[in-house]
Amino acid sequence: MRFTYLLHLILIAFVFCSCKTGPKKGEITKIDTSNAGKYLTQNDVTTSSEGFLLKNQSSGFTSKFKVRNFEFSAKVKTTAGAEGILVFAAPEVSSPDKGYIVKINNSDYRVGNPQKTGSLSKIRNNFVRTAIDNEWFNLSVIVKGNYIKVSVNNKITSEYTEPDNLKRPAELTDHVLANGFLSIIKSNAEGELIIGEITILPLEDVLKTSLVIYNAGEVVDSLNQQEFPLIDFHGHLKGGLTMDQACQYARINGYNYGIAANCGLKFPVTNDSTLNAYLDKIINEPVFKVMQCEGREWVTLFSPAAVARFDYIFTDAMTWTDHKGRRLRLWMPAETFVDDEQQFMDMLVGKIEAIIGNEPVDIYVNPTFLPAKIAADYDRLWTPERMDRVIKVLKNNDVALEINARYKIPSIAFLKRAKEAGLKFTFGTNNTSNNDLGQLEYCLKAIKELGLTTDDIFLPRSAKDKKVMKSGLPSKITG
Numbered sequence: 423m424r425f426t427y428l429l430h431l432i433l434i435a436f437v438f439c440s441c442k443t444g445p446k447k448g449e450i451t452k453i454d455t456s457n458a459g460k461y462l463t464q465n466d467v468t469t470s471s472e473g474f475l476l477k478n479q480s481s482g483f484t485s486k487f488k489v490r491n492f493e494f495s496a497k498v499k500t501t502a503g504a505e506g507i508l509v510f511a512a513p514e515v516s517s518p519d520k521g522y523i524v525k526i527n528n529s530d531y532r533v534g535n536p537q538k539t540g541s542l543s544k545i546r547n548n549f550v551r552t553a554i555d556n557e558w559f560n561l562s563v564i565v566k567g568n569y570i571k572v573s574v575n576n577k578i579t580s581e582y583t584e585p586d587n588l589k590r591p592a593e594l595t596d597h598v599l600a601n602g603f604l605s606i607i608k609s610n611a612e613g614e615l616i617i618g619e620i621t622i623l624p625l626e627d628v629l630k631t632s633l634v635i636y637n638a639g640e641v642v643d644s645l646n647q648q649e650f651p652l653i654d655f656h657g658h659l660k661g662g663l664t665m666d667q668a669c670q671y672a673r674i675n676g677y678n679y680g681i682a683a684n685c686g687l688k689f690p691v692t693n694d695s696t697l698n699a700y701l702d703k704i705i706n707e708p709v710f711k712v713m714q715c716e717g718r719e720w721v722t723l724f725s726p727a728a729v730a731r732f733d734y735i736f737t738d739a740m741t742w743t744d745h746k747g748r749r750l751r752l753w754m755p756a757e758t759f760v761d762d763e764q765q766f767m768d769m770l771v772g773k774i775e776a777i778i779g780n781e782p783v784d785i786y787v788n789p790t791f792l793p794a795k796i797a798a799d800y801d802r803l804w805t806p807e808r809m810d811r812v813i814k815v816l817k818n819n820d821v822a823l824e825i826n827a828r829y830k831i832p833s834i835a836f837l838k839r840a841k842e843a844g845l846k847f848t849f850g851t852n853n854t855s856n857n858d859l860g861q862l863e864y865c866l867k868a869i870k871e872l873g874l875t876t877d878d879i880f881l882p883r884s885a886k887d888k889k890v891m892k893s894g895l896p897s898k899i900t901g
């Protein structure tokens with residue numbers, strides 16, 4: 423009896439404490455500068471009419487309460503250079519940076535940390551800019567059981583299911599879901615983080631709620647842990663595949679997407695006005711916005727300023743006109759002419775050199791593709807001399823080489839030479855519909871066999887460094 427009585431007392435005390443110290447389960451609590459003292463421990467934070475100002479490295483605040491399952495959102499604004507972290511499931515108030523970490527970083531590509539706002543850091547990284555400096559954005563995190571969802575302006579940037587048999591390297595052992603503290607901390611010295619209103623909705627305790635398993639396997643987990651830019655740079659919304667489906671597919675498989683529009687003669691995007699209309703429509707989507715430059719005529723159809731709106735642009739060498747004036751499309755047997763295989767190969771290498779040497783593209787895609795008629799002789803026809811000519815023109819023009827998952831090209835032998843020469847790489851599927859998306863299998867094989875690291879991978883150029891703005895477009899067709 424006395425034991426039960428004691429238990430009751432403890433229970434009452436616990437309920438009383440949790441009401442006093444934290445937001446109630448099932449209720450939305452708004453936290454701002456007017457009631458911060460009740461909910462937050464602040465460190466080097468100033469306030470203004472806009473909200474909390476975090477100016478210095480390590481300035482920030484931590485909740486005075488612990489929470490396990492919740493819906494959290496914050497209005498956030500960054501000024502140039504500012505980076506921060508949102509932390510949840512931090513087990514100790516004394517180390518608020520231990521737990522799951524969501525990045526806040528709106529810097530341009532190749533500036534600051536490669537992970538951008540909404541990245542569930544080292545678990546499911548996001549490399550796509552989803553918000554920009556000096557504009558309010560909404561950052562939201564939902565934790566339900568073993569499921570985590572991070573969104574920026576209502577677009578999901580990271581999604582993850584923590585597995586039962588969690589295996590983490592030693593440095594990530596604190597990235598585990600738990601009843602823990604929430605923090606927002608400035609992680610560098612530059613710029614300012616401004617935090618407006620925060621809302622938190624603690625949820626009832628549930629063990630598992632995830633219907634879709636966002637768990638991509640050990641290899642992909644390990645690459646994410648290494649902050650390796652695992653990105654399918656070459657996806658298409660074809661065969662009924664929608665943007666939302668593509669984004670969810672990438673999240674399930676633990677990578678990011680670059681979604682490319684086919685732009686050129688007789689394609690839907692064929693001039694500046696169709697290009698701008700296309701980009702305006704997808705500008706808020708959490709993918710790289712990509713231009714696939716089609717045919718050779720594209721250089722005459724668009725202005726450099728319009729082209730530079732894309733995060734990066736790429737082309738292949740599958741469409742060109744041969745020495746007899748025939749326009750070849752190498753993937754179409756009826757439109758491909760191989761009179762003499764050696765002569766064809768020399769012509770192909772010459773076309774690659776002309777295209778890569780003159781068109782201001784960032785990536786050479788579907789690289790070294792051979793028409794079906796001679797594809798079986800790939801290793802014999804791609805001689806070391808021919809490989810080296812292609813590698814040289816890529817290197818001289820700072821063009822990255824795609825590792826193509828669909829065609830499984832270039833060969834590993836080619837890729838080894840390219841790595842030796844210091845080329846940057848991308849991964850690309852070049853899907854034709856919603857049922858050939860794959861899982862970057864050939865790319866994962868190449869990453870392993872070549873020992874690729876983060877430094878080997880291409881990332882988009884910053885706005886002030888676009889090739890097309892520096893060199894312009896060639897005045898006439900290159901091949």
Ligand SMILES: [Zn+2]
Pocket residue numbers: 656658682714852
């Ligand atoms: Zn493509």
